[in-house]
Amino acid sequence: MTEFKLKGEYIALCDLLKIEGIADSGGQGKAMVAEGVVRVDGEIELRKTAKIRKGQVVECLGQTITLV
Numbered sequence: 452m453t454e455f456k457l458k459g460e461y462i463a464l465c466d467l468l469k470i471e472g473i474a475d476s477g478g479q480g481k482a483m484v485a486e487g488v489v490r491v492d493g494e495i496e497l498r499k500t501a502k503i504r505k506g507q508v509v510e511c512l513g514q515t516i517t518l519v
Contacts, residue, residue, distance in 0.1 A: 452515045452516075452517060453514065453515065453517070454517050454518075454519050455470075455517070455518050455519065457519065460502075461502035461503055461504045462503050462518075463500040463501070463502065463503070464480070464484060464491070464496060464499065464500060464503050464509070465480035465481045465484060465499050466480070467480075467503055468480035468483060468484075468489070468511060471514070471516055473512060473514055480499075481499040484496060484499045484501075485497065488511060488512065489510070489511045490509070490510040491503065491507055491508070491509050491510075492508055503518055506518065
């Protein structure tokens with residue numbers, strides 16, 4: 452489990468995947484979301500630029516990120 456320190460109000464899901472190294476690029480992050488392999492708070496998330504906020508948990512490819 453990794454903690455991501457949010458600097459603003461939110462971060463786009465595809466950007467979070469790229470910054471955390473789960474996706475090699477924003478485009479790959481968007482493709483992963485479109486494929487349905489990303490979960491936010493336990494639910495499959497299909498919105499590529501979903502706004503992820505403090506307290507939310509993102510899971511993808513066996514990695515878990517908690518936003519703080």
